[in-house]
Amino acid sequence: MTYYTVSFYLFAAIILLSAYFVVTTKNVIYAAFNLLLTFFGVAGFYALLGADFIAIVQLIVYVGGILILLLFGVMLTNKITDTEIKTGAFQVLPASIIVGMFSGVLIASMTNNRWIVSANTPVAADTLRTIGNILMNQYILIFEVLGVLLLIALIGAASIARK
Amino acid sequence: MQEIGIAHFLIVSSLLFSFGLYGVVTRKNAIMVLMGLELILNAANINFITFAKFNGNVGFGQVAALFVIVLAAAESAIALAIVLNIYKNFNQVNVDEIDKLRD
Amino acid sequence: MNELSFIQAALVVLFLPLLGFTVTILYGKRFKWLYLFEVAIITIALGISIYMLFIRLAYFADAPPFQKEFLWINLGIVPLLGKVTVELGIMIDNITVLMLFVVCLISALVHYFSIEYMKGDKRYSRYFAYLGIFTFSMLGIVFTHNLLMMYIFWELVGLSSYLLIGFWYEKKSASDASKKAFITNRIGDLGMLAGILLIFSTYHTFTFEAIFAQIKAGQMPLNSGFWLTATGILLFCGAIGKSAQFPLHVWLPDAMEGPTPVSALIHAATMVAAGVYLTVRIFPMLTGDALLFIAIIGALSAFIPATIALTQTDIKKILAYSTISQLGYMIMALGVGAYSFGFFHLITHAFFKAGLFLGSGSVIYAMHHEQDIRQMGGLRKKLPITYAAFVIYSLAISGIPLTSGFLSKDGILASAYAFGGLTGYKIFAITGFLVALLTAFYMFRLIFVTFHGEPRNQHKYDHAHESPALMTVPLIILAVLSIFAFYTANPLDAGKGWTLSSWIKTPPSVVPASLRYEFMNEKQPEVAEVSKSHNETEPVAENVEAKKNEQIIHSEEYTHALHSAHYPAMGLSLLVAILGIFTAYLFYIKKVVNLDAFVEKIKPLYNFSLNKWYFDEFYNSVFVGFVMLLSKILNWFDANIVDGIVNASASVTRTVSTFSNAIDKYIVDGLVNFLAILTGMFGIFLRKLQTGKVQTYLVMVIFSIIVLIFIFI
Numbered sequence: 001m002t003y004y005t006v007s008f009y010l011f012a013a014i015i016l017l018s019a020y021f022v023v024t025t026k027n028v029i030y031a032a033f034n035l036l037l038t039f040f041g042v043a044g045f046y047a048l049l050g051a052d053f054i055a056i057v058q059l060i061v062y063v064g065g066i067l068i069l070l071l072f073g074v075m076l077t078n079k080i081t082d083t084e085i086k087t088g089a090f091q092v093l094p095a096s097i098i099v100g101m102f103s104g105v106l107i108a109s110m111t112n113n114r115w116i117v118s119a120n121t122p123v124a125a126d127t128l129r130t131i132g133n134i135l136m137n138q139y140i141l142i143f144e145v146l147g148v149l150l151l152i153a154l155i156g157a158a159s160i161a162r163k
Numbered sequence: 164m165q166e167i168g169i170a171h172f173l174i175v176s177s178l179l180f181s182f183g184l185y186g187v188v189t190r191k192n193a194i195m196v197l198m199g200l201e202l203i204l205n206a207a208n209i210n211f212i213t214f215a216k217f218n219g220n221v222g223f224g225q226v227a228a229l230f231v232i233v234l235a236a237a238e239s240a241i242a243l244a245i246v247l248n249i250y251k252n253f254n255q256v257n258v259d260e261i262d263k264l265r266d
Numbered sequence: 267m268n269e270l271s272f273i274q275a276a277l278v279v280l281f282l283p284l285l286g287f288t289v290t291i292l293y294g295k296r297f298k299w300l301y302l303f304e305v306a307i308i309t310i311a312l313g314i315s316i317y318m319l320f321i322r323l324a325y326f327a328d329a330p331p332f333q334k335e336f337l338w339i340n341l342g343i344v345p346l347l348g349k350v351t352v353e354l355g356i357m358i359d360n361i362t363v364l365m366l367f368v369v370c371l372i373s374a375l376v377h378y379f380s381i382e383y384m385k386g387d388k389r390y391s392r393y394f395a396y397l398g399i400f401t402f403s404m405l406g407i408v409f410t411h412n413l414l415m416m417y418i419f420w421e422l423v424g425l426s427s428y429l430l431i432g433f434w435y436e437k438k439s440a441s442d443a444s445k446k447a448f449i450t451n452r453i454g455d456l457g458m459l460a461g462i463l464l465i466f467s468t469y470h471t472f473t474f475e476a477i478f479a480q481i482k483a484g485q486m487p488l489n490s491g492f493w494l495t496a497t498g499i500l501l502f503c504g505a506i507g508k509s510a511q512f513p514l515h516v517w518l519p520d521a522m523e524g525p526t527p528v529s530a531l532i533h534a535a536t537m538v539a540a541g542v543y544l545t546v547r548i549f550p551m552l553t554g555d556a557l558l559f560i561a562i563i564g565a566l567s568a569f570i571p572a573t574i575a576l577t578q579t580d581i582k583k584i585l586a587y588s589t590i591s592q593l594g595y596m597i598m599a600l601g602v603g604a605y606s607f608g609f610f611h612l613i614t615h616a617f618f619k620a621g622l623f624l625g626s627g628s629v630i631y632a633m634h635h636e637q638d639i640r641q642m643g644g645l646r647k648k649l650p651i652t653y654a655a656f657v658i659y660s661l662a663i664s665g666i667p668l669t670s671g672f673l674s675k676d677g678i679l680a681s682a683y684a685f686g687g688l689t690g691y692k693i694f695a696i697t698g699f700l701v702a703l704l705t706a707f708y709m710f711r712l713i714f715v716t717f718h719g720e721p722r723n724q725h726k727y728d729h730a731h732e733s734p735a736l737m738t739v740p741l742i743i744l745a746v747l748s749i750f751a752f753y754t755a756n757p758l759d760a761g762k763g764w765t766l767s768s769w770i771k772t773p774p775s776v777v778p779a780s781l782r783y784e785f786m787n788e789k790q791p792e793v794a795e796v797s798k799s800h801n802e803t804e805p806v807a808e809n810v811e812a813k814k815n816e817q818i819i820h821s822e823e824y825t826h827a828l829h830s831a832h833y834p835a836m837g838l839s840l841l842v843a844i845l846g847i848f849t850a851y852l853f854y855i856k857k858v859v860n861l862d863a864f865v866e867k868i869k870p871l872y873n874f875s876l877n878k879w880y881f882d883e884f885y886n887s888v889f890v891g892f893v894m895l896l897s898k899i900l901n902w903f904d905a906n907i908v909d910g911i912v913n914a915s916a917s918v919t920r921t922v923s924t925f926s927n928a929i930d931k932y933i934v935d936g937l938v939n940f941l942a943i944l945t946g947m948f949g950i951f952l953r954k955l956q957t958g959k960v961q962t963y964l965v966m967v968i969f970s971i972i973v974l975i976f977i978f979i
Contacts, residue, residue: 005167016175016178023199035198051228057229058232061233073194073247076250077250077256087191089189090259091962094965095185095188115217133222157244158244189961
């Protein structure tokens with residue numbers, strides 16, 4: 001029972017519980033805050049997996065950007081005077097059955113596969129340098145394209161919302 | 164209790180994926196659907212990082228995860244713009260009542 | 267500038283007008299100033315074409331044609347034909363650059379002229395776009411090195427002329443004229459297509475050079491000289507349509523319904539010249555018989571419109587008939603073997619006829635769109651520049667010395683004269699001189715009636731004014747180009763000048779010696795013998811043939827005849843030209859003869875000419891009448907025989923249907939109703955699935971994925 005194991009189970013519990021609340025709670029605001037927790041948990045997983053930089057990016061982008069965006073969406077699309085911002089669900093039973101089956105299939109395929117695992121590689125001391133090298137060498141084109149894509153998304157979002 | 168291996172992470176990500184999927188298919192509110200989508204993307208990201216870590220090729224998987232995050236940001240911005248548009252046109256964001264596809 | 271850069275320049279010139287067209291047609295409606303883009307484009311094209319003209323003629327005048335081709339379609343091995351590939355390409359020789367310059371210059375001048383002339387038109391930029399596509403298609407014809415591309419651009423020219431002639435399509439006469447031009451051209455093109463297919467099925471190529479080489483090697487369509495002649499004539503049919511030759515000339519006068527600058531572009535330099543250009547391109551493969559046919563067509567087209575032009579009163583119609591007549595001249599010149607003079611006349615005619623049309627445009631503009639010369643008169647004082655330019659053009663077309671028209675026309679007449687002496691067909695020379703007389707007469711009739719005398723319509727006269735500089739400058743440029751000095755240093759003899767001696771060279775004929783005109787062969791006794799016994803002594807004949815093919819086209823005899831014909835022909839042509847002008851002077855200025863009384867005296871002839879020899883009526887009654895008669899017969903057939911059969915079968919059907927009705931009602935209907943109920947039940951079930959909600963569909967998709975996973979794994 002190492003700290004590693006403890007942290008793993010802790011984060012896993014956070015992720016799964018909060019994710020469960022996200023998809024089941026009726027209150028949109030609760031769902032958003034549970035989503036926040038999920039993102040934290042996932043960031044913790046990243047840290048456990050040695051991806052410290054990604055963990056930070058996860059927090060900055062998801063929690064700082066996307067979640068705020070979603071909250072704005074909630075506020076803009078519901079009347080602000082409504083104290084109870086609630087929403088329902090439908091086709092719960094068929095969806096539960098089928099998604100349950102699907103998740104069974106997924107987990108089965110994940111566990112039954114013999115993944116090629118290399119010998120326990122030490123966690124790189126500076127992942128940021130590694131990522132930077134890769135981004136600026138092998139993936140430079142994709143990197144640039146992504147920049148353009150973000151710009152287009154910005155313009156597109158503005159133009160769609162303006163109409 | 165066995166040592167935490169690759170399967171542990173993968174199982175958690177699978178479950179997260181399933182929750183996300185469930186949210187996408189059952190929720191009425193379009194924004195809730197978007198939240199489900201974010202869960203799915205996160206599940207995929209966990210897989211990337213996990214495989215990167217256990218395969219030894221740390222950098223490449225993380226770069227892929229980075230790209231996914233960027234795409235997620237772009238996607239949610241666009242999707243919210245669309246949701247706002249829907250709200251303007253139908254005065255509500257409940258996807259189950261917007262069934263023009265049937266006509 | 268080397269060969270490659272020539273090809274590149276040619277491609278640039280070719281596609282610039284297309285660019286202008288695309289941009290102007292797409293955005294011209296929104297940006298009103300975009301017509302300037304098209305004008306700028308054509309100016310650039312003109313600049314490049316002038317550059318190409320100078321470089322080619324100064325440094326490469328004796329070089330072989332520059333060619334570049336690429337494989338367009340590779341059909342592989344085709345049954346009956348063998349290996350089939352289709353190449354497209356560009357060829358640039360002296361003829362090409364001369365023609366290129368003519369087309370670009372006239373097109374550019376027409377563009378400038380139109381800026382003012384079309385001002386205020388509601389489809390202003392579209393007009394310029396059409397000019398652009400017209401120039402593009404014409405340049406395609408000029409640059410092509412194969413028949414297929416020629417045909418493609420040939421049709422494009424037909425299309426764009428349709429658009430331009432019918433530009434004011436609200437006018438019924440204009441839309442009718444455009445349709446007439448298009449359909450009449452189609453008739454000629456049918457022949458051309460047949461010729462092209464005949465050539466392709468024989469030689470498996472469209473490229474001029476390859477075709478000529480194979481003909482030279484003795485290969486002929488269907489292995490007979492007759493079919494070679496027929497192929498030549500069929501290809502020439504395209505030229506008959508495009509160049510408005512007899513009997514398909516009827517479209518050109520009607521095409522005057524288009525805007526006047528368009529007439530200058532289409533009917534002076536480009537579209538009608540395309541027919542002559544085609545004939546020039548295929549000249550080496552034309553046999554003696556085909557050339558004779560061409561000469562006859564040319565002579566007829568020179569003579570008939572000239573007589574019609576005598577009595578017309580619409581200023582543009584007169585010019586239209588004069589155009590047909592002059593084109594007939596060129597065709598006749600090619601027909602009698604005077605290749606260089608024919609093409610030379612094409613160039614000189616392009617300049618002064620474009621000038622005449624633009625000048626008439628200037629007059630019409632000044633007179634506020636009045637085209638009837640009986641309403642004009644005395645305009646000399648009001649339009650001095652137009653008048654001066656008009657006189658220069660008219661002198662040129664009449665063939666007065668010091669003008670370009672004199673050089674080319676004199677050459678044609680001399681060749682026709684020499685041809686008559688050599689072969690005995692004197693009729694061409696006689697026609698030529700007669701037409702020269704008529705031409706001088708009607709052109710100066712036009713000038714005297716329009717610009718001299720007293721104003722006949724005082725009101726319009728008072729409002730007339732000289733056109734703005736944008737319209738007069740093109741007139742001046744064209745007038746300057748109608749002076750001899752650009753073509754030769756000696757104003758009396760073009761043959762020694764640089765144009766004919768070094769630029770336009772007659773290509774050697776490739777058809778077998780026995781199929782050529784007699785005078786094209788070198789007279790050698792043993793050769794004549796050999797060609798008579800062609801079949802028996804094959805190897806020897808081939809040998810001699812090969813030797814003969816190396817020589818230039820004209821024999822010494824012909825050169826000699828041409829030389830001796832030169833001065834008599836010149837004297838005669840000068841005489842008839844002056845005679846024509848003088849007669850016009852007597853008739854319309856001095857009024858020595860009472861015109862009305864004179865007309866009364868020759869009433870039938872006058873009417874015959876005024877009504878254009880009744881060609882339209884003839885075509886109407888014969889072709890249209892024939893179709894009407896045929897349809898009447900078919901109608902009768904339909905009403906009596908077909909209907910009878912139909913009625914009979916109808917009563918049989920009724921009887922049968924009574925039986926079938928009974929079966930239908932009880933057996934089939936029952937089955938159908940059962941099926942309907944079944945389908946309805948399915949429908950009720952399936953409708954549940956079709957909710958219109960994306961999420962439901964998503965659930966189904968996931969379910970399907972699971973099923974697929976279980977099936978495949």
